[in-house]
Amino acid sequence: MIGLDFDGTLAPIVPDPADARVAPEAAAALARLGALVRAVVIVTGRPAATAVEYGQVAGGPGLADVPGLVVLGQYGLERWEAGQVTSPPPPPEIDRVRAEVPALVTSLGFAVTDGSVPGVTIEDKGRAVAVHTRRAPDPEGTLRALREPLGKFAAAAGLTVEPGRLVLELRPAGMDKGHALGAFLAERAARSVLFAGDDLGDLAAFEAVRLSGLPGVTVCSASAEVTELARRADVVVEGPAGVAALLTSLADAIPPPAAR
Structure with a gap:
C-alpha cells in the first residue's frame, strides 16, 4: 500500500x-x-x-x-472515494475560531491579509482554520509570536494546534x-x-x-x-x-x- x-x-x-x-x-x-x-x-x-x-x-x-x-x-x-465525500458535521468550536482568530492576530500587531499584500493569511478549511505566516514580512518571527497565543486560544476552545511549514492549524483534537x-x-x-x-x-x-x-x-x-x-x-x-x-x-x- x-x-x-x-x-x-x-x-x-x-x-x-x-x-x-x-x-x-x-x-x-x-x-x-x-x-x-x-x-x-x-x-x-x-x-x-x-x-x-x-x-x-x-x-x-x-x-x-x-x-x-x-x-x-x-x-x-473526511473521506473521498469514488467521487463521494463522507464526513461528520463540522465541530461547533470552529465557528468561534472563524469569528475570533482574525481579531486575535490583529490584536498582537500583525496585519491579516487576503494575500494581495504582505501579512498573515487565514485559511478556512471547513473543519479547521489555518493561520499562515509565509507572506508576513518576517515569517519565522511571526510564527513564533503567534504560537503561544493561538495555542492558548485553541485550548480554551477545546481544539488543538498543528504546527507546520510556516502555518499553525487549529483543529479538533483526537x-x-x-x-x-x-x-x-x-x-x-x-x-x-x-x-x-x-x-x-x-x-x-x-x-x-x-x-x-x-x-x-x-x-x-x-x-x-x-x-x-x-x-x-x-x-x-x-x-x-x-x-x-x-x-x-x-x-x-x-x-x-x-x-x-
Whole structure:
C-alpha cells in the first residue's frame, strides 16, 4: 500500500495555498501504481475534495483518475472515494475560531491579509482554520509570536494546534495522520506500506508505519524549513520532484498482476 501527504509531497509549497497543484509526473505515476498495489491513500490536512480538485492535471491523468484512490482529508475526518465525500458535521468550536482568530492576530500587531499584500493569511478549511505566516514580512518571527497565543486560544476552545511549514492549524483534537493511516492499513489488510510526507504532522504517520508491524518504508520529501522528518525517514528525496521520481521508479519496477 502507498500512502502520501499532499502539500510539500505531491504538490510544491506555494505562498498561497489555493495555488497548490499536484506535480503532473506524480499524478501520472500514481495512476499507474493504483493498478499495481493494493491501495493508494492520500492523508492530508486539506479538505478531501480540495486535494482531488488540486490534483487535476491538464492533458494527463489526475488524482481522480488513480484507480481505487482514497483521500483522507482533515487528518482523517473526511473521506473521498469514488467521487463521494463522507464526513461528520463540522465541530461547533470552529465557528468561534472563524469569528475570533482574525481579531486575535490583529490584536498582537500583525496585519491579516487576503494575500494581495504582505501579512498573515487565514485559511478556512471547513473543519479547521489555518493561520499562515509565509507572506508576513518576517515569517519565522511571526510564527513564533503567534504560537503561544493561538495555542492558548485553541485550548480554551477545546481544539488543538498543528504546527507546520510556516502555518499553525487549529483543529479538533483526537485525530491525526497516524490514527487515519493506521485505521486504513487495518481496513485494507495491508501487507506492506510506504508513506511519504514532508512536515511535522507526518511524524504521526511515520509512527503508524512503525507500529503496524508491516514491512514499511518512510519517505521524507526534504525541505530546508523542516529537517526533523529527514532524521526519522528511511529514504530522503528532494521535495515533490523527488517524490514523483520515486513513484515513477516504483511503477516501473512493480510487475503487472498478470506477470506475477
